[in-house]
Structures are given as C-alpha cells and as structure tokens.
Amino acid sequence: MKALKELSGVAAPMPMINVDTDMIIPKQYLKTIGRSGLGKGLFHSMRYNDDGTDNPDFVLNKEAYKDAKILIAGDNFGCGSSREHAAWAIEDFGIRCVIAPSFSDIFYNNAFKNGMLLIRLPQEQIDELTEQAEFGSNAVFSVDLESQTVTAPDGKEHTFEIDDFRKHCLLNGLDEIALTLEKAQSIDQYETNTNNAHSWLNPAAG
Amino acid sequence: MPSKTLYDKIWDAHVVSTEPDGTCLIYIDRHLVHEVTSAQAFEGLRLNDRPVRRPELTLAVVDHNIPTTDRSQGIDDPESKLQMDTLAANTKEFGVEYYDELDQRQGIVHIIGPEQGFTLPGTTVVCGDSHTATHGAFGALAHGIGTSEVEHVLASQTLLQNKSKNMLVKVNGKLPAGITAKDLTLAIIAHTGTAGGTGHVIEYSGEAIRDLSMEGRMTLCNMAIEGGARAGLVAPDEKTYAYLKGRPKAPKGADWDAAVAYWKTLHSDEGAHFDKVIEIDATSIAPIVTWGTSPEDAIAITDSVPEPMSFSDEHKQSSAARALEYMGLTAGTPMTEIPIDKVFIGSCTNGRIEDLREVARVVEGRKIAPNVDAMVVPGSGLVKSQAEEEGIAAILKEAGFDWREPGCSMCLGMNPDRLEPGERCASTSNRNFEGRQGHGGRTHLMSPAMAAAAAVTGRLTDVRTLDTAGAPA
Numbered sequence A: 001m002k003a004l005k006e007l008s009g010v011a012a013p014m015p016m017i018n019v020d021t022d023m024i025i026p027k028q029y030l031k032t033i034g035r036s037g038l039g040k041g042l043f044h045s046m047r048y049n050d051d052g053t054d055n056p057d058f059v060l061n062k063e064a065y066k067d068a069k070i071l072i073a074g075d076n077f078g079c080g081s082s083r084e085h086a087a088w089a090i091e092d093f094g095i096r097c098v099i100a101p102s103f104s105d106i107f108y109n110n111a112f113k114n115g116m117l118l119i120r121l122p123q124e125q126i127d128e129l130t131e132q133a134e135f136g137s138n139a140v141f142s143v144d145l146e147s148q149t150v151t152a153p154d155g156k157e158h159t160f161e162i163d164d165f166r167k168h169c170l171l172n173g174l175d176e177i178a179l180t181l182e183k184a185q186s187i188d189q190y191e192t193n194t195n196n197a198h199s200w201l202n203p204a205a206g
Numbered sequence B: 001m002p003s004k005t006l007y008d009k010i011w012d013a014h015v016v017s018t019e020p021d022g023t024c025l026i027y028i029d030r031h032l033v034h035e036v037t038s039a040q041a042f043e044g045l046r047l048n049d050r051p052v053r054r055p056e057l058t059l060a061v062v063d064h065n066i067p068t069t070d071r072s073q074g075i076d077d078p079e080s081k082l083q084m085d086t087l088a089a090n091t092k093e094f095g096v097e098y099y100d101e102l103d104q105r106q107g108i109v110h111i112i113g114p115e116q117g118f119t120l121p122g123t124t125v126v127c128g129d130s131h132t133a134t135h136g137a138f139g140a141l142a143h144g145i146g147t148s149e150v151e152h153v154l155a156s157q158t159l160l161q162n163k164s165k166n167m168l169v170k171v172n173g174k175l176p177a178g179i180t181a182k183d184l185t186l187a188i189i190a191h192t193g194t195a196g197g198t199g200h201v202i203e204y205s206g207e208a209i210r211d212l213s214m215e216g217r218m219t220l221c222n223m224a225i226e227g228g229a230r231a232g233l234v235a236p237d238e239k240t241y242a243y244l245k246g247r248p249k250a251p252k253g254a255d256w257d258a259a260v261a262y263w264k265t266l267h268s269d270e271g272a273h274f275d276k277v278i279e280i281d282a283t284s285i286a287p288i289v290t291w292g293t294s295p296e297d298a299i300a301i302t303d304s305v306p307e308p309m310s311f312s313d314e315h316k317q318s319s320a321a322r323a324l325e326y327m328g329l330t331a332g333t334p335m336t337e338i339p340i341d342k343v344f345i346g347s348c349t350n351g352r353i354e355d356l357r358e359v360a361r362v363v364e365g366r367k368i369a370p371n372v373d374a375m376v377v378p379g380s381g382l383v384k385s386q387a388e389e390e391g392i393a394a395i396l397k398e399a400g401f402d403w404r405e406p407g408c409s410m411c412l413g414m415n416p417d418r419l420e421p422g423e424r425c426a427s428t429s430n431r432n433f434e435g436r437q438g439h440g441g442r443t444h445l446m447s448p449a450m451a452a453a454a455a456v457t458g459r460l461t462d463v464r465t466l467d468t469a470g471a472p473a
C-alpha cells in the first residue's frame, strides 16, 4: 500500500448524509477485473447528465474542486455494498482523504487498505469545515497523520482519533498480507489446536 | 468465568494473535467467493506468488452478473463473460471448489452457503459482499469484506479485525398473522436508522425471533448491514440443527454430535454486557414498505408518504426532499395509492422456498394486473427445482409471473434484469438506493407477500386487505 504521512490541498464539500456505494461507483463499473481507471466513474449519476456531459452543479465538476485531494462528507459515508471499487474510484480521482462524522465499517477498512486516510470528526466540526471548504480553491486544508490533526484554512487545528495499528501501517505503507504471513507459526498453531478440539469444522466432502 | 455475549464467545474462539492496540488477527472458517469482487484478489496472489492457504475452506459461485434466462448457450455480455471466465480459471488454478452457471447447486452466494451446510454455527464466515450478514442466522459471525481482505483471507485464512461493540435487539411478543421477517427487519431499521448499528454486532433475541423459521432468520440477518451493523446474530437452537442435519457439507456421524454439543454453548450468558439495547414490540408491527432511497425510509403500508419537514434534523429533511424527487412521490399520498410497473421476487433476502410459497399463496387463482411486469427469480437451482416439484412454479406462471433461472437478477441490475428510468418496482430485495435496480429506477422494498399483492392489484397494497381490494381472476 502507498504510505501517507501528510496531505494538503483543496477540500470538496459534499454535505449529504448516507452517501452509498452505488452513488460512489455504480454497478456498470463493477465489471472490471482490474483496479485502476475507476476515477472517471466516481459519483457517476450525480456528476454526469443523461447525455454524458458534465453536470456543472456537481461539486467535483466546479473548477475550484477539480483537483480536490480531500472530501468533506456527511454522516454514514460509504454505506451499502462491500465493493472496494468505491475506494478505488475515490483514490483514482485523486482524493486520498475523506472527513465525515461516520463511515460504514466495510468502506472504512477498504479505504485504508488502499492508502487512504478516513477521518471521523463530530458533526459541529464537520459543519465548520464544510463552510470553509465552500471558499473553493482559496481554502487549503492540511492533514497530518503523525500528529493526528486537520488544519483548516482559518488555522484552527482539529484533532482526530485513529487506531495505532492502522496508523502505523499507513504511515509506513506496509503490506498487511506480508505482515500477517510473518505470523504463519501462530496460524499453524491455531489450526492444530482447533483441529484437535473441533474436527467437525472441516467441511464434509459434499 | 465472566459472562459473555454470543459475539464475545465466537470472537474469543477465533483470535490467533493480538496487536498492542487491540487489533486482532482472526481465523476465518468459511469463505465464499463470487465473480465481482474476487478477480483482483486472485491477481494479487499471483503477483506475489502466494498460494491459497486452505482451498477447502473457500467455496465459489457465479451470481451477480449472470443473466437469469437460459444459459446453456453461453453468455452474451462480453464483460460479464470475462468476469465469469476469470472466476472459473482462478478457482481452477488455486484449487477452490466452484459452482458454475450450469451447476444445479449454483445460486446466490448467501443462499447456497446455508443450503450446502457450508455455513455452520460458531464459525466465522466472510465474503466479498455486504449481505454476508445473512449467515448470522445460524449463529455464525459473518460479515462482508472488500477485495483486499478477500486476498488476505485467501493467502492467510485470517483477517485483521477490531472487535465491534455488542448490541442487543430484543423483539418481544409474537408477530401478528401475516407479518413476516421482512416486515420485522424493515421495522427494526426504520427504528434504528441506517447508521444505528455502526460499529456494533447485533444479536437478535426475544420470542418473535425464536418463532422465526431458519429462512426467516436469514431474511432478518441479511438486512443487519442495512442498519449499519458489522454483523447480525441469532443464537442457534433446535431449528438450526434440524435445518443443517444431512446437508452435503455439514458434519456427519461423531462430528455431528460433537458439533451440536458445542453449538449448545453458543448463547449469550445471563448478565452478559451489551453496549446498546433496543426493545421492539412485535405485536404492533404492520406490513412495511419503503418510500425513499434508503432502507430506513420505511413505514407501514397504512401510512402516507411523509412530509420532508416532518423530520427533526436538517440533513434528514434535505435527504427526504431529494428522495421524494427521485422517487416521483408527493408528500401526503397514501402508500396504497402508488401504482407500480414491475415486481421483483428474489434476492438473497427473499429468494428461498418459503418466500416463493408465500407468493404462491397470495396469487393462487389470481392474475397479475395488466399494467405490471412481474418476475420470480429463485435464489438457487435447488430452490428452483423444489418450487417446480411443489407446484409453486406452475401457480406463479399461471398468474402471469416470469419464472427465471437463479441469480442476483434485479437486486442490483448488473445483469440484463433492470429497471428503466422512472419505472417503479415492488421489490423483495434489500436496497432502494438511487439507481440500484437500474439508472433512474424507483424501488419500494417489501415482503414477498406484499410484493405479490402489489402484482395482483398493480399498486402498493396491504396484503391483509387483498380479498376486498384485489381483482381476483
């Protein structure tokens, strides 16, 4: 995974609640067997008109936000399906950090596995950040993972919580599978123990 | 020993190792795989030269983008075909068992796991699909994962996890006659909201839950994810054992006895701590339908389309206004006056034999309304053949339903079955998100009996009043 230590850039405000994975990336993009190039499908039905042209009212189509690196969203962002395509699409568009009051569990996990940082802040702080993000390209936000802070354009720092292990993996861009496979002995041991105690766990050859 | 919840017990039995911050490496007993979320995971294994650690613990099936018409002559859509062929090749290369589109055991991934006895109480079950929560009906800790995690499980048979909180949803009393697990699960989400379960594993208990059949419990747990929960659980009991006994992949002989003895320990202890407790009165639940674009937008069929300003929170007000516009509905319209164009019976929520029996019971001797297109998509090849043997298929066809081959079908419209822009559907699936069943399509979620009633009258209908409101043939 790509490491992420700090990030600064314009933040796109998207104050909608329950932005679901079908909105983030609709199913016609799920037929790929690759991971890349999904940025063009991001927020498809809000971003494009029926004839395929850009919807000028959608935030990411506005000049100020075309290069947004951060998204400031509403409660329960990423709810719905487990499609990692949602994280791939956001990352492919160039956004590596989403700030919201809460995220769905699966989306939250998926995003970190792809070198993205998701930040949970209370609704009042999100409202403040959203307001400032509305100033567009003049409003630059900085995020620092080491110190767990978001600095808003007005200079105010907002501290966020994150699990140590997640933070460690993201700061160092670690491959979690390789890390886990280093624990092969513990896994072997676990399997031996359960096989002795619970042989019924082995599926019958049906 | 301290009192433990059912979730605590399953969790503790699966911890392989723990990081200093509490993140755990959890052993995975059962892994289900389908064509849409696995290709990149197998590719990752190949790139890193890693094998599948225990191929016999993974079962693969094609379901999401397969057409539900005759498949014996091959698949037309080149992208779908590529995904299916990729899964076939990957499972062959890595030694994983695979049910292809012509296998009678093929079906929706969450239907075939239980059907084959692959899903068992006390196990951890994962799949690259959010409705993996379904398997919680057996007292299995089951949740959806992303593709990176699919790869992690294939390579190591484990997952890195943080323990969720415990939530109890206790449903007291008995469900009134004609009220089903689908009404119950929608009523619970309407009560808790789609984020109400976030960060929690829900255990469902109480008289109404014990009374549900295994299939009803699957419908209930299937939608735990719609309430934001990581997983839903029902403690196993005699019904669970009876359902599983003799299934192809279930334990046999002495293993079966040992398994049942262990399963009997799988319940929350007296006095176990829950971080959140919600009590629901089953006796007051009416048939439920959704009016908006989130499963929490659910009300009784006897209600009217709500007024956006009636919600207290401003974010809810704006999302309700947007939902009404998308759905083409006016506040104040009685739900029973909303005409429909299509009916979809199927999905991992309601594509099992009991669901089809319900539909047949409602439509027997009736015809579907002339303005309605209605399809029934059995959840698996085995459900399909059982329904044909029981005479259900004949009743449905006689009423005017289209009888299809198994798959996810119009639950998500990745295959040829989908809504056209503006079409309105009475659907037994689980998501009414914008565009979910097809671009611009309008979905009303409900139970199979309610969808059957809507098929007969051509509008949303309270199934309890069908005899007077319907148009019997």
Ligand code: SF4
Residues within 6 Å of the ligand: B063, B064, B108, B109, B110, B129, B131, B347, B348, B349, B407, B408, B411, B412, B429, B430
């Ligand atoms: S039926 Fe629908 S919800 Fe279930 S697995 Fe298929 S697409 Fe997902």
